[in-house]
Amino acid sequence: DGGITQSPKYLFRKEGQNVTLSCEQNLNHDAMYWYRQDPGQGLRLIYYSQIVNDFQKGDIAEGYSVSREKKESFPLTVTSAQKNPTAFYLCASSPTWTSGRVDEQYFGPGTRLTVT
């Protein structure tokens, strides 16, 4: 089955610890994205990557870091500098970054991170 996997589904951490969220896709998509979803806030873009070894900050990148060493993987690290890390994190991918086609984004099941 092709798709996007995120693990784990639930993650608990103590304040002050860094934590890395996993995102893997086997859709052969070039572009990958990380969003944060908070109740009543919609989805806000944290980081995105158009191609391997390249990534850009989204709207709320502070306190987060990413890497894109492989096409299929785009892990997100929530650092201790992120002031409000408790949230639902969604990973997405799309076939291309710029195109004349309308490439929708495909979403993973999400990881709910709780920091106490």
Added chain:
Amino acid sequence: AQSVSQHNHHVILSEAASLELGCNYSYGGTVNLFWYVQYPGQHLQLLLKYFSGDPLVKGIKGFEAEFIKSKFSFNLRKPSVQWSDTAEYFCAVKSYGNNRLAFGKGNQVVVIP
């Protein structure tokens, strides 16, 4: 920067009622428009999309949306909802030339049997 507005964050209605969710965006150039749905416990999935042509777009599960360029709107409709339509609905806008999406804050829809 693009912004997307969705009104009436919480919507409660009975089965067989009609549903209309509003979506307005701020970007003035060529846009592509999407509605995504998130059913309880499930992935965010595409409901429908508009890129060009007929401004009335039909999606899955009986949903449709109409693009009105002069009003910068892309409202979602369903003539008769079912209990299984209980979900959160998100409007998203993409400017031509990249795949970066701007999302609205969502509409939480609850359908009472």
